[in-house]
Amino acid sequence: MLTFLMVLDAIISLGLIASILGQEAKAGGMGGMDGGSDTVFSGKARGMDALLARVTVILAIIFAVITIIIAKMVS
Numbered sequence: 001m002l003t004f005l006m007v008l009d010a011i012i013s014l015g016l017i018a019s020i021l022g023q024e025a026k027a028g029g030m031g032g033m034d035g036g037s038d039t040v041f042s043g044k045a046r047g048m049d050a051l052l053a054r055v056t057v058i059l060a061i062i063f064a065v066i067t068i069i070i071a072k073m074v075s
Contacts, residue, residue: 005073006070
């Protein structure tokens, strides 16, 4: 069971990395933090970006839960 969870955790982590890298950049790095018109928090994601944002959140939650379960099983 532990081996299965560890393999599943690794697969989910790869999916999480892919979903993060697949998203478009929201702003030009720290340059968007100056309060200009194109800030990090402006606008809503649409289309593929919105889907990838949802997938990222779901995979992150699943990854965290499985990692905690693995940690409890090992200790």
